[in-house]
Amino acid sequence: MGTALHRPTGELAVPERVARLEELLGDPTEPANPVGYTRLLEADRRAELCHEAEGLLDEFGMSAEYVPTALGGRLDSVDTLVRVMRPVFRRDVSTGMGYGFMSFMGASDVWMAGTERQRARVAELLLAGGKVSIAQHETAHSNDLVRSEIRATPAGGGFLLGGTKPMINNLARAGAVALFCRGHEQGSRSHSVMLIDPAELPGEFTVRPYPPAVGMRGCQWAGLELGAGNWVSRDRLLGPEGSGLTTALRSFQISRTLAAALAVGAVDASLRIAVRCQYEDGSRPSGREALDPQRTAGALSGAFVDLLLFDALAMVATRAVHLLPGQTSLYSAAVKYLLPRVLGTTMYDLSIVLGSQLYVREGTLGAFQKHLRDLQVITLGHAGSVACQATLLPQLRGLARHSWFNDQEAPPELFRPGDELGPFRYQELDIASGHDSLAAVLVAVASALPGNTPLLRVFATLVRELTEELRDLRDRLLALPVPAHGTPVGPGAFALSERYSLVLAAAAVVGVWWWHQQDDRDPFLASPAWAVLALRKIARALGARVPELPAECQTRVHHEVLARFGDRRSFDLYNTPVAG
Amino acid sequence: MAGGTLPELPPVIPEARLIRHRDDDWSPVVADLATQGTVLIHARLPHWRPPEPEGPELRRLLGRDWSKYLDIAHEQLRDRFAATRLLLKYAAGKSLGAGDPADVELSYGPTGRPYLRGCDQVDVSLSHTDDLLLVGLTTRGLIGVDAERADRQLYAKGMGRHVCTQDEMRLLAEEVGRGRDANQALLRLWTLKEAYSKAIAQGMAFRFTEFGFGPDDRPVQVNRPDGTPGTGQEWGFRTFGLDEYVVSAAVYDAGFGRLRHTDFDNMLDEEAVAAIAEELARQRS
Numbered sequence: 001m002g003t004a005l006h007r008p009t010g011e012l013a014v015p016e017r018v019a020r021l022e023e024l025l026g027d028p029t030e031p032a033n034p035v036g037y038t039r040l041l042e043a044d045r046r047a048e049l050c051h052e053a054e055g056l057l058d059e060f061g062m063s064a065e066y067v068p069t070a071l072g073g074r075l076d077s078v079d080t081l082v083r084v085m086r087p088v089f090r091r092d093v094s095t096g097m098g099y100g101f102m103s104f105m106g107a108s109d110v111w112m113a114g115t116e117r118q119r120a121r122v123a124e125l126l127l128a129g130g131k132v133s134i135a136q137h138e139t140a141h142s143n144d145l146v147r148s149e150i151r152a153t154p155a156g157g158g159f160l161l162g163g164t165k166p167m168i169n170n171l172a173r174a175g176a177v178a179l180f181c182r183g184h185e186q187g188s189r190s191h192s193v194m195l196i197d198p199a200e201l202p203g204e205f206t207v208r209p210y211p212p213a214v215g216m217r218g219c220q221w222a223g224l225e226l227g228a229g230n231w232v233s234r235d236r237l238l239g240p241e242g243s244g245l246t247t248a249l250r251s252f253q254i255s256r257t258l259a260a261a262l263a264v265g266a267v268d269a270s271l272r273i274a275v276r277c278q279y280e281d282g283s284r285p286s287g288r289e290a291l292d293p294q295r296t297a298g299a300l301s302g303a304f305v306d307l308l309l310f311d312a313l314a315m316v317a318t319r320a321v322h323l324l325p326g327q328t329s330l331y332s333a334a335v336k337y338l339l340p341r342v343l344g345t346t347m348y349d350l351s352i353v354l355g356s357q358l359y360v361r362e363g364t365l366g367a368f369q370k371h372l373r374d375l376q377v378i379t380l381g382h383a384g385s386v387a388c389q390a391t392l393l394p395q396l397r398g399l400a401r402h403s404w405f406n407d408q409e410a411p412p413e414l415f416r417p418g419d420e421l422g423p424f425r426y427q428e429l430d431i432a433s434g435h436d437s438l439a440a441v442l443v444a445v446a447s448a449l450p451g452n453t454p455l456l457r458v459f460a461t462l463v464r465e466l467t468e469e470l471r472d473l474r475d476r477l478l479a480l481p482v483p484a485h486g487t488p489v490g491p492g493a494f495a496l497s498e499r500y501s502l503v504l505a506a507a508a509v510v511g512v513w514w515w516h517q518q519d520d521r522d523p524f525l526a527s528p529a530w531a532v533l534a535l536r537k538i539a540r541a542l543g544a545r546v547p548e549l550p551a552e553c554q555t556r557v558h559h560e561v562l563a564r565f566g567d568r569r570s571f572d573l574y575n576t577p578v579a580g
Numbered sequence: 581m582a583g584g585t586l587p588e589l590p591p592v593i594p595e596a597r598l599i600r601h602r603d604d605d606w607s608p609v610v611a612d613l614a615t616q617g618t619v620l621i622h623a624r625l626p627h628w629r630p631p632e633p634e635g636p637e638l639r640r641l642l643g644r645d646w647s648k649y650l651d652i653a654h655e656q657l658r659d660r661f662a663a664t665r666l667l668l669k670y671a672a673g674k675s676l677g678a679g680d681p682a683d684v685e686l687s688y689g690p691t692g693r694p695y696l697r698g699c700d701q702v703d704v705s706l707s708h709t710d711d712l713l714l715v716g717l718t719t720r721g722l723i724g725v726d727a728e729r730a731d732r733q734l735y736a737k738g739m740g741r742h743v744c745t746q747d748e749m750r751l752l753a754e755e756v757g758r759g760r761d762a763n764q765a766l767l768r769l770w771t772l773k774e775a776y777s778k779a780i781a782q783g784m785a786f787r788f789t790e791f792g793f794g795p796d797d798r799p800v801q802v803n804r805p806d807g808t809p810g811t812g813q814e815w816g817f818r819t820f821g822l823d824e825y826v827v828s829a830a831v832y833d834a835g836f837g838r839l840r841h842t843d844f845d846n847m848l849d850e851e852a853v854a855a856i857a858e859e860l861a862r863q864r865s
Contacts, residue, residue: 139849139852140841140846140847140848140849141701141839141840141841141842141846141847142840142841143836143837143838143839144836144837144838145836145837147837166837186851187850187851187854187855188851188854188855188858190851191851213835214812214814214833214834214835215834215835245851245852245855246855248852249852249855249856291787295785299785302690329856340700341700345689345690345781348780348781348782349690349781349782351780351782351786352782352785352786352787355786355787355790356745356790356791356804356805356810358790358791358810359791359802359804359809359810359811373814373835376721376834376835377835380836381700381721381834381836382700382701382719382836382839383836385700386701386847386848387849387852389698389847389848390847390848390849390852390853391852391856393848393853394853394856394857394860395856395860398860430859430863431855431856431859432856432857432859432860432863434860434863434864486857487848487853487857489844489845489847489848490678490679490683490844491672491673491676491678491683491684491685491696491698491699491844492683492685493698494697494698494699494844494847495685495687495697495698495699496698497698498697498698499697499698537690540690541687541689543644543687543688
């Protein structure tokens with residue numbers, strides 16, 4: 001079971017597709033653009049998605065991007081999906097989620113666990129422009145977004161569905177819903193997934209619109225209340241009975257990685273708005289005092305470095321789905337865990353550049369506060385963090401004992417965005433791993449670093465410092481008291497899971513730099529300036545003492561911010577042309 | 581409930597609770613956090629000063645903050661550092677059901693803003709002035725707190741024009757015109773600004789003249805410099821007097837509805853952990 005993703009023939013290559021989408025969506029800062037920031041914000045005020053934007057995405061055939069090539073679509077890799085969806089997230093997170101990402105998440109479970117018939121049906125639905133929705137099971141410390149009391153009770157050879165879930169995106173317009181239901185068993189087989197068409201439910205049910213909240217107001221959230229008589233036959237099962245948690249834990253590896261990687265688009269756009277606010281005439285109201293240029297330059301470079309360091313881990317997690325599917329549970333959880341910690345604070349750090357413009361609700365500047373609100377929803381708040389920690393914590397002691405300082409380091413193609421990826425098969429995603437070849441990169445590079453310039457010497461100091469952090473993490477994990485079920489809990493253990501996520505981010509930065517400084521495909525990524533600043537930020541976040549930096553570091557990175565802004569190139573690792 | 585469980589907006593900020601010492605009754609603190617999503621705690625420095633400033637118990641409780649503590653040369657500052665960290669750790673530990681407050685790790689963002697490492701169910705903020713220690717905790721999103729002495733003279737020193745927007749300057753002038761105490765009005769604005777900028781982790785980096793607040797006889801929100809609204813219902817603010825101090829708090833609701841659980845002991849999904857443990861056992865065998 002499960003559909004493999006592989007590169008098709010005869011399709012437009014990815015950069016051409018991204019360029020076509022950028023052209024279709026146009027310059028978002030242009031007030032007359034029917035899908036520009038002005039119109040997207042108007043739609044947000046009405047708590048609707050922008051109809052014109054959805055129309056253009058239909059025209060582009062975005063739904064085909066969610067369907068594997070083997071089933072007639074254009075989905076050939078998770079990396080491709082990130083690159084094709086980022087232009088949408090750059091403009092509007094709500095459109096990105098509401099038009100498509102939720103559909104992909106639902107469909108992805110079908111590609112992974114569905115029968116041939118279920119896969120064909122969902123592929124047909126998406127290729128015809130339909131929507132798929134997903135209603136995941138409730139996880140610990142839930143909030144409204146993740147709460148669920150949906151149950152499936154075996155009855156009459158099938159299942160009787162009942163219970164409620166308060167928030168499901170696109171429920172009212174989905175032709176298929178992957179509905180996670182609690183069954184009668186406990187433990188790892190407690191849940192099953194049903195693939196249902198809400199229109200075909202035989203019993204009483206209510207779709208209750210959820211009031212628009214602070215963020216992602218345009219998305220069509222609704223609650224599902226299942227009353228009596230909702231019996232479904234066994235062929236509605238998505239995967240075997242009792243396999244729901246395994247499906248979810250595999251599915252999270254794709255969805256966490258994608259959610260984190262796509263959020264980069266919104267922060268990229270926000271950085272662009274901040275640079276524009278600082279340097280372009282007309283954005284600043286008359287009479288406003290000029291801000292301290294050194295401080296604003298620092299804020300802009302700092303945000304760029306945050307974006308790069310986060311994208312390093314996001315890109316590694318994305319490529320690991322293909323290259324290291326046995327270890328993706330770790331990297332997807334780490335990057336999603338760090339999303340609010342890193343990019344959440346980046347947005348507020350940029351607020352000092354915007355000053356009072358932070359509160360503008362219209363036009364290009366207004367998009368900033370919308371991105372700020374919408375990004376919160378992607379994180380899922382505390383429920384999102386704790387679910388990632390529940391993936392990491394059971395694995396950490398095993399890694400501490402057997403993997404760290406022993407495992408081979410990850411291959412170079414994990415760190416180079418242009419390198420070819422092999423095919424991806426859902427079945428290869430393991431829900432847990434005894435290995436961590438990303439952390440091994442940190443250890444390997446620490447012993448191989450040249451120290452022939454002042455900047456490289458600082459870099460080497462930081463890499464050694466962070467390697468020591470991994471050693472300390474190992475010792476502390478092994479010293480934790482172990483309860484009967486083998487997974488340490490408590491504030492100390494949760495803190496260590498955060499430290500581990502930061503170490504992984506450092507390893508991703510080191511890997512990206514190391515495998516770029518060996519050739520000249522990207523001179524900026526090959527220079528140590530960005531990587532030194534990124535590692536210094538991570539070391540500081542870990543509470544370590546950090547070395548002073550040569551001034552050239554900041555200057556180099558700031559020049560790159562201005563160059564990319566001027567040349568209309570994205571601030572992420574892909575350095576892609578953007579329309580504005 | 582499928583219709584949604586959105587809590588009240590703007591977020592409510594309850595009165596501050598006095599905690600005299602570590603073994604005081606913490607149940608009102610736990611209750612405020614559970615019912616309101618936010619709690620403010622105040623204490624006095626002498627009651628929280630560590631009894632043995634170099635002792636092993638303090639070292640254990642401060643954990644990773646120990647070396648930072650030792651680096652502080654001035655004794656009074658060192659005492660205050662220890663007292664505020666102990667109060668914050670106890671508050672977090674009691675609120676979240678940690679058996680030992682030493683297990684709570686405090687970490688700091690680039691501007692020095694504290695947070696609980698690995699435990700983002702609660703956001704925290706800290707302020708102190710003279711003998712007053714003030715801590716805020718919220719499960720709703722973000723929190724910032726600030727305290728100043730009520731007799732601190734800001735207005736007479738002309739601080740207004742450095743920290744106030746045009747609209748706030750007009751407000752202060754009106755206060756003077758009505759024969760009211762402009763310094764009290766300015767202290768209110770100052771502490772609100774501090775609380776808000778601490779909540780968004782900017783400290784003093786976000787210039788105080790770039791945002792402002794309206795008069796205290798109507799719902800408080802962040803205003804743009806011209807007095808037009810800047811933020812919406814997602815932010816709640818409160819200012820009140822506390823003995824000889826003025827205290828303000830700012831709370832942001834991230835819009836996730838009410839958090840049902842905050843305790844450490846039910847933080848991991850047992851079923852997910854079981855599935856992962858079974859897979860690891862399968863791989864080993």
